[in-house]
Amino acid sequence: MEGFAACEICGADAWKPVYQGPVRDGAFGNLTEETTVAECKDCGVRRLAEASCHDEDFYAGPDYWRSVAGGDGFSNSHEMMADEGLHGLWSENLGGKIVAEIGAGAGGFLDQVCDLDTPPARIVAVEPADALRPDLQARGYPTFAYAADAVEEFGGAVDLACTFNVIEHVPGPVEFLADIAALLAPTGRL
Numbered sequence: 080m081e082g083f084a085a086c087e088i089c090g091a092d093a094w095k096p097v098y099q100g101p102v103r104d105g106a107f108g109n110l111t112e113e114t115t116v117a118e119c120k121d122c123g124v125r126r127l128a129e130a131s132c133h134d135e136d137f138y139a140g141p142d143y144w145r146s147v148a149g150g151d152g153f154s155n156s157h158e159m160m161a162d163e164g165l166h167g168l169w170s171e172n173l174g175g176k177i178v179a180e181i182g183a184g185a186g187g188f189l190d191q192v193c194d195l196d197t198p199p200a201r202i203v204a205v206e207p208a209d210a211l212r213p214d215l216q217a218r219g220y221p222t223f224a225y226a227a228d229a230v231e232e233f234g235g236a237v238d239l240a241c242t243f244n245v246i247e248h249v250p251g252p253v254e255f256l257a258d259i260a261a262l263l264a265p266t267g268r269l
Contacts, residue, residue, distance in 0.1 A: 080117055171239070176239060203237065229262060
């Protein structure tokens with residue numbers, strides 16, 4: 080299928096379109112031109128046509144965060160997504176554990192985890208955006224640009240790693256997941 084390289088997960092080169100039309104680009108209401116989302120016929124992973132994707136530098140730089148927040152209030156615009164992430168863990172007892180968020184953004188999810196009745200022992204922030212890391216560090220989170228950067232300090236120690244709305248933006252999803260796996264404790268979960 081035109082516009083799709085071999086599947087990054089299984090290596091197959093057989094795709095079927097599952098959606099044709101515009102997709103959200105940044106803040107809600109901003110849409111791309113017509114594009115395609117296709118599904119790998121072998122493993123079922125879905126991908127957006129690469130021509131409609133931004134490069135990795137865009138997601139790490141300030142332009143992405145401005146586009147998502149509409150120019151300001153990034154942490155406010157992502158409060159709902161942080162709530163969704165926390166809701167997904169509602170039955171988890173994180174007390175005494177090490178929790179990492181890969182793609183921490185402005186830290187809304189991490190802040191909510193800190194406020195739990197039984198908060199984690201340590202919270203790790205992984206965020207590629209240069210503009211967001213200083214604030215995460217100032218709030219006391221050990222902060223790294225990429226999961227691979229955190230391995231020296233937290234390799235094999237993370238009990239729970241979370242990532243929300245990130246994997247669809249990374250150019251190498253298998254490597255992305257492998258870097259996170261290197262952080263996990265033997266009984267750790269992603």
